[in-house]
Amino acid sequence: MSYFPAFINFENKKILIVGAGKIAFSKLTHLLEFSSNITVLSNDFNTEIENTIKENNLEALKKNYDSNDLLGYDIVIAALDNIEIQKLIYEDSRKQNCLCNCVDLPKLCDFIFPAYIxxxxxxxxxxxxxxxxxxxxxxxxxxxxxxxNSIISFLEEMKEYRNTMPKGIERMKFLEQKAKSYFSSLK
Structure with missing residues (x-):
């Protein structure tokens, strides 16, 4: 079965990353582009993760994982080398009704991290x-x-038009023509 592509609004979602190694750090840096409501749990933190936690004012829990750690979280990422603990985290996530990603174990993932631009x-x-x-x-x-890189300013311009023009077919046509013109100019 394929994963459904969806974009999740993290505004009110609490995220827990269990682990503090290289892969946990990679997941953390990706998530920081979309949310700062992230807690990292590990019994040991490397300097790189510690610095990122401090720079972004994130919560760090220095301890071993136990089943109560998922309480109150909406999303958990298990980024550990220990497969048995990853399996436990996945089972606990079922009980807590939170989305789970166990790194490198697709069968234990509600979602996966895509490559993204x-x-x-x-x-x-x-x-x-x-x-x-x-x-x-x-x-x-x-x-x-x-x-x-001009796409950034173009999207800002399009957002302004969308926010200031009255809804309706005329706005739709105008925005469609602006987008068509922008992409035609790139050729």
Missing amino acids: KKGDLTIAISTNGNSPAVSKQLRIYLEKLIP
């Missing part, structure tokens, strides 16, 4: 359903080179 308000996600992160990464690099 983020330029201002533009976010493009790329996924191979977890089958080849390397392909997703290379496609991201390829596509990122095709998207001009």
Whole structure:
């Protein structure tokens, strides 16, 4: 079965990352582009993660994981080398009704982290359903080179039009023509 592509609003979502290694750090840095409501739980933190936690005013829990740690969280990322603890976190997430991602264990994931491109308000996600992160990464690099940085200011302009023009068919036509004209100018 394939993963459904969806964009989640993290505004009121509490996120827990269990682990503090290289992969946990990667997940943390990606999530920070979308939320700062993140807690990192680990019995040991490397300097890189400690500095990121301090710089972003995040919560850090220095301890071993136990089942009560998921209380109050909406999303948990298990980024540990210990598969048994990842399985426990997944089982606990079922009881707490929170979304779970167990790194490198797709069968224990409600969602996966896609490769993505983020330029201002533009976010493009790329996924191979977890089958080849390397392909997703290379496609991201390829596509990122095709998207001009001017897209950021263009999207700001489009947002302003959308917020100030009355709703209706005329606005729709105007915005469609502006988008068409922008992309035609890139050729």
